[in-house]
Amino acid sequence: MNLSVITTQFWSLAFQGLALGLIYSLVSLGYTMVYGVLRLINFANSEVFMLGTFAVLYIEINILGHPVTAKPLGGFHLVYTLVIALVGSMIACAVIAVLVELVAYRRLRARGASRLASLISAIGVSIFLMESMRMVTASRPQTAPRLLEKWTFGEVAGVNFRIDTVMAIIAPIIIFVILDQFVTRSRLGKAIRAVSMSEDNSKLMGININRVISLTFLIGGLTTGAAAFLYTTVYENTVFNVGFNMGIAAFTAAVLGGIGNLRGAFFGGLALGMMEQFASAVLGSQWKAVTVFVVLVLILLFKPNGLFGEAVQQTRT
Amino acid sequence: MNKKIVSGLAIAAATTLALGVVVTSPANAAAKKSVTLAFQGPLTGPDAQLGQDQYPGAQWAIEVYNATNPATKINLVKADSQCDGTVAANIAPGVAANKEIIGVIGTSCSGEARNSFPAYKAAGLTMVAPSASAVSLTDPKAPDRGFPVFHRVVAHDGFQAPALVRYAVKGVTGPKIYLVDDQTTYGAGLIKFAKPSATKIGVVGTDSVPRGTADWTSVASKVKAAGANVVIYGGYTAEAAKFFKALRDGGYTGILAAGDGVNTSDFPSLAGKAAEGVRLTAADVPFEKLLTAAELASFQKITGVKVPGLYSATAYNAAQVFITCIKNGALTRSAIAVCVNNTTFTGAGGSKIKFNRYGDIIGGADVGAYLVKNGTIIYDGIA
Numbered sequence: 001m002n003l004s005v006i007t008t009q010f011w012s013l014a015f016q017g018l019a020l021g022l023i024y025s026l027v028s029l030g031y032t033m034v035y036g037v038l039r040l041i042n043f044a045n046s047e048v049f050m051l052g053t054f055a056v057l058y059i060e061i062n063i064l065g066h067p068v069t070a071k072p073l074g075g076f077h078l079v080y081t082l083v084i085a086l087v088g089s090m091i092a093c094a095v096i097a098v099l100v101e102l103v104a105y106r107r108l109r110a111r112g113a114s115r116l117a118s119l120i121s122a123i124g125v126s127i128f129l130m131e132s133m134r135m136v137t138a139s140r141p142q143t144a145p146r147l148l149e150k151w152t153f154g155e156v157a158g159v160n161f162r163i164d165t166v167m168a169i170i171a172p173i174i175i176f177v178i179l180d181q182f183v184t185r186s187r188l189g190k191a192i193r194a195v196s197m198s199e200d201n202s203k204l205m206g207i208n209i210n211r212v213i214s215l216t217f218l219i220g221g222l223t224t225g226a227a228a229f230l231y232t233t234v235y236e237n238t239v240f241n242v243g244f245n246m247g248i249a250a251f252t253a254a255v256l257g258g259i260g261n262l263r264g265a266f267f268g269g270l271a272l273g274m275m276e277q278f279a280s281a282v283l284g285s286q287w288k289a290v291t292v293f294v295v296l297v298l299i300l301l302f303k304p305n306g307l308f309g310e311a312v313q314q315t316r317t
Numbered sequence: 318m319n320k321k322i323v324s325g326l327a328i329a330a331a332t333t334l335a336l337g338v339v340v341t342s343p344a345n346a347a348a349k350k351s352v353t354l355a356f357q358g359p360l361t362g363p364d365a366q367l368g369q370d371q372y373p374g375a376q377w378a379i380e381v382y383n384a385t386n387p388a389t390k391i392n393l394v395k396a397d398s399q400c401d402g403t404v405a406a407n408i409a410p411g412v413a414a415n416k417e418i419i420g421v422i423g424t425s426c427s428g429e430a431r432n433s434f435p436a437y438k439a440a441g442l443t444m445v446a447p448s449a450s451a452v453s454l455t456d457p458k459a460p461d462r463g464f465p466v467f468h469r470v471v472a473h474d475g476f477q478a479p480a481l482v483r484y485a486v487k488g489v490t491g492p493k494i495y496l497v498d499d500q501t502t503y504g505a506g507l508i509k510f511a512k513p514s515a516t517k518i519g520v521v522g523t524d525s526v527p528r529g530t531a532d533w534t535s536v537a538s539k540v541k542a543a544g545a546n547v548v549i550y551g552g553y554t555a556e557a558a559k560f561f562k563a564l565r566d567g568g569y570t571g572i573l574a575a576g577d578g579v580n581t582s583d584f585p586s587l588a589g590k591a592a593e594g595v596r597l598t599a600a601d602v603p604f605e606k607l608l609t610a611a612e613l614a615s616f617q618k619i620t621g622v623k624v625p626g627l628y629s630a631t632a633y634n635a636a637q638v639f640i641t642c643i644k645n646g647a648l649t650r651s652a653i654a655v656c657v658n659n660t661t662f663t664g665a666g667g668s669k670i671k672f673n674r675y676g677d678i679i680g681g682a683d684v685g686a687y688l689v690k691n692g693t694i695i696y697d698g699i700a
Contacts, residue, residue, distance in 0.1 A: 002522070002539065009538045016534040068586065139362040139399065141555045143587050150566050160568065235531055237559060237587070239363060245529050280535045285526035286500065 005281045011157045013277045019165045019234065021273020022172035025266045026227035027250035028257075029179065030097070030220035032265040035254070036196045037216045040115055043122040044100045046247025047129035048093050048221055052228025053238035054133065055092040057144050059085045072149035081147055082233070089232075090225035097221030098214055100125055106210070126243075133240040141239040144232045168230045175226055176266050179219065183262060192216060196260070249276075256296055258306030267307060351390040352648055354379070354639055355412050356632075357423030357433070358447075362399035363555035366581035367425045370626025371447050374604060375422045377616045378636035382644075389643055394418070400553065402428035402502070409433035413440035419650050420445070420639045420657075422632065426553075426578075427451030427503040430463060437466045443654045445638045447631035448577065450474045450600060451506040455675040468657060468676040470634040470664065472600035472684060474503075477576060478510035480684035480700040481598045485547050485574035486518055492572075493521045495545035497536065497560065499528050499552030507551035507576045521545050528556055533563035540564060546571035553578040558587035565591040572596060580627050585692045597687040598700050604629040606696070607666035627694075634664035 005013070030045040060066050064081055066073075073081055104121045153161040183189035194202040195212045203209055231246070232238060249272060257268025272292060279291035299307065356375050358368030372395070379391050396412050398405035405424065412418055413436040421437065421444045424430045430449040437444060446454075446469040453459035454467055486492040494515045498508040505525070512520070522543040524536055537560075540548055548564065548571065550557050557579040564573065573591075577599035585592040604625035605613055617623055641663075642656035662670040671679045686700035 005539055005542050008542045012538050013535060016532070016538070020532045020534075068589075138365065140365055141363050141558075141587065143558075143589070146589060162566070231531070235559065236562065236589075239555070241529075242531070245531065276532070277535045280524075280526075281539055285524050285530065285536060289527075 002282055002284075006278070009158060009281065011159045013281050014274065015159045015161075015169075016165065017274035017277035018270065019168040019273070020276065021253075021270040022169055023227050023230050023234075023269075024246075024249050024253045024272050025269025026172050026175065026223045026230070027246055028254040028265040028269050029176075029262065030224040031251055031254045032257075032259055032261060033192075033216050033220040033223075036260040036262075037192060037213055038105070038109075038118075039260075040105070040118050041122065041251070042100070042217075042220070043119070043247070044104065044125040044129065045097070045220065045224060046243035046250070047126045048097050048100065048243075049224050049228050049231075049246050049250075050133065050238070050240065050243035051096055051129060052089045052093040052225045053232045053242055054142070055225075056085050056089045056229050056232040057142055057238065059088040060145055060147065063088075066145045066147055068143050068145050070145045070147065073147050074149075078147060085233075086226065086229045089229040090222045093225030093228060094218045094221035097217040097224070101214060101217040106213075130240055130243065137240055139240060141237055144236040144238070146236060148233060164234045168234050171226065171230060175223060176262075179223065180262055182219075188212075188215060252292065252296060256299060256306055258308040261306070261308045264306055264308035271307070350388065351392055352419050352643060353392040353394060353415075353417040354636070355394050355396045355415075355418045355421045355423070357396040357398055357405075357408075357412065357421050357429065357444075358425030359400035359429075360395055360397040362397075362401065362404075364400035364426070364553045364578075364581070366554065366583040366626070367400060367448070367578070367628075368397075370581060371425055371628045371632035373616070373620035373622045373625065374447070374629035374632030375636040377619050378633045378640060380619050381615065382640050387644065389648060391640065391643060392417075393422075396421075396423070398424060398426075398429045398433070400426040400429060402432040405429035406432035406435075409436035413437055413442055418442065419648065420642075420653050422447065422635045422639065424449050425628070426501075427454060427506065428501050430454055430467065431461045431502055434461070434463050434467065438463075441650050441654060442466060443650065443657050444468060445470060445635040445657065447471060447635045448601075448628045449503075450477060450577065451502045452510060453502070453506065455677045457675055462675065464675050465654070465658075468638070468672045470631045470638070470670055470678060471628070473677060474507045474510050474576070477598055477600050477684050478507050479514040480686075481507070481549060481574060481576050482511050482514045482518070484598055484686045484700040485549050485572055485596055487596075489547055489572055492518050492547045493543070493545045494518060494547045494549060495521055495540045495543060496523045497548065497550050497552075498525050499550075499556055500525050501528065501552065503578055504551035504553070507578075508549070511549060511551070515549070526556070526560070528552070530556070531559070533560045534567060536560065537563045537567035537569065541567060541569060548573050550575040550579065554581045554584045554587060558584065558591070561588050561591040561595065574598075577601070577627065580687055580694060582624075582626050582694065585689055585694065592689045592692070595689045597689070597694065598684050599627055599687060600684050601628050601631055602666075602683065602685050603696050604633065604665065630665045634662075634668075634670060637664055638662050638670065 034042040104125045191207050191212050253268035253272045254265050257264025280288040359365050360368045379393050383390050425448050427449045444467050450473050452473050452475045454463050498504040574596040580597040580599045647653045647656040664670050684700045686697040687694050688697045
């Protein structure tokens with residue numbers, strides 16, 4: 001127990017918790033979007049994230065030619081390298097997510113298989129992807145080149161405004177606002193919400209269900225890809241099972257906020273990131289997971305549908 | 318996603334591999350008498366470098382012996398337990414069930430050793446470990462001791478930990494120590510034995526961080542808030558690289574130190590700039606310092622390794638223990654057990670090895686100090 005950390009490091013911990021939590025939020029959007037329309041936990045999303053981190057490494061090292069020992073870049077060269085890595089990772093993850101849906105879920109759905117069958121097929125895809133990467137990398141952790149020098153804008157109230165942390169906070173907020181607007185305002189967003197409310201009625205209204213579902217996986221893949229980019233840029237490493245812990249965290253965040261609910265995933269991720277930082281600072285890192293899950297259980301006892309309720313889209317028109 | 322299922326699959330694959338390799342050996346045995354030893358340690362996985370550094374030491378010892386055209390040749394097979402207790406618990410029964418194997422050179426990690434004990438004790442299979450250094454493995458009072466099958470040719474952490482503290486604070490004025498472990502048999506044990514001598518100097522904080530943690534910033538914040546200027550980490554390379562990076566990026570400028578779990582040749586590349594100046598220890602002296610020029614050339618030729626990695630020397634010594642016994646005609650598991658417990662062996666550089674009742678070397682061994690400089694780990698004398 002180390003309460004003095006709260007007084008001396010409060011803002012610093014909060015800031016870091018914000019960055020970590022927003023990365024969780026992006027991945028949990030992948031879970032929550034799919035749950036919203038299919039009522040299915042897409043367990044393979046953690047492996048989509050894992051493949052995204054490797055895509056970032058592949059783009060930076062093999063395509064753009066920056067070895068692990070490369071010196072940090074500057075100016076336009078840096079911006080364009082990071083943008084290519086970000087966009088590449090988002091596209092890679094979106095394609096993988098859509099493929100996962102085509103291969104693992106669509107046929108099962110078309111034949112009216114139970115949700116449990118889809119769940120097993122999701123776990124199967126997850127294991128397949130993880131084990132494939134284990135073989136490719138011989139289970140060795142991989143390091144990303146430090147292309148972004150970790151310079152800082154300055155220190156305010158003990159908070160070190162480091163460029164990568166700032167980026168990991170701003171980018172998810174922008175992505176979330178765009179996504180939120182897209183789902184509430186656009187025609188396709190309306191279609192997603194309609195399918196989420198009632199698949200049968202949407203069909204009657206002439207909505208192409210399969211297209212909407214593919215679109216949902218695509219969006220989930222895009223946000224997960226962005227998370228993979230931010231993760232690799234901030235922490236500069238990845239390993240074949242990096243998706244496991246991230247998947248657990250993001251899924252927890254989604255449940256905490258209310259699964260199926262976009263805003264829930266966003267704030268659930270934030271809450272989780274903050275809790276992890278403060279728990280490990282005050283109680284010690286060995287208590288981090290314990291604290292998080294005790295809080296989760298307590299919240300679910302009082303609000304069984306999570307902080308923001310399950311699938312708000314249903315009640316909102 | 319599901320870790321249990323996944324590691325189960327990996328284990329099944331690993332067991333098949335371990336057995337698959339060995340199944341071929343009876344054919345050779347028919348032509349000429351031969352016995353088999355297993356090298357067990359991490360050959361893949363996040364800490365693979367530990368095992369990859371050691372294997373050539375054992376390989377060289379055995380190939381040199383086989384080249385003398387002895388009456389009984391030795392086959393060496395690999396058993397990959399990934400420095401992971403769970404994996405070890407699942408592959409050890411496979412190794413034990415293989416009657417061809419009469420001894421195990423291993424394990425590298427303490428958790429692997431502990432979880433392999435039940436299978437090897439039941440099978441009477443003798444182990445000689447190059448680097449499993451947790452104190453409890455040879456502690457007569459510990460419930461998880463390896464008696465009677467376990468032996469090691471390395472000084473245990475009861476020697477290494479105080480030496481690590483000594484080396485970490487060397488030349489630091491007003492040292493304030495922060496201790497962090499990784500909750501493994503080895504890491505937590507090392508820190509436990511470092512604590513008494515560190516407390517005398519001044520400990521300002523401790524933490525215990527599970528393996529696989531991605532975000533180390535909260536730990537880095539705590540270290541900074543505590544005003545520490547010496548951080549000692551008990552754990553393995555992959556986690557240490559993440560931790561030390563987070564500390565340096567968070568503006569920490571003091572000393573970073575860790576034990577032999579981090580002292581692997583891939584640490585500088587994984588930690589990048591943060592590796593510079595990191596102080597490491599190991600109960601090992603660089604192998605090349607013990608070899609003549611001709612021997613080193615032979616090592617390089619046979620193993621394809623230019624600079625022998627950490628614990629090549631102890632892996633060589635572990636192999637020598639078995640080789641000596643096999644030369645003396647001990648060709649069964651029970652004969653090996655008797656021989657290993659009762660013989661005085663000669664290790665690299667002429668050192669004498671004799672095991673006490675619980676498997677430690679009588680007289681212990683020196684702890685070496687190492688320093689990361691310009692991206693390579695250099696030997697810095699005795700800690």
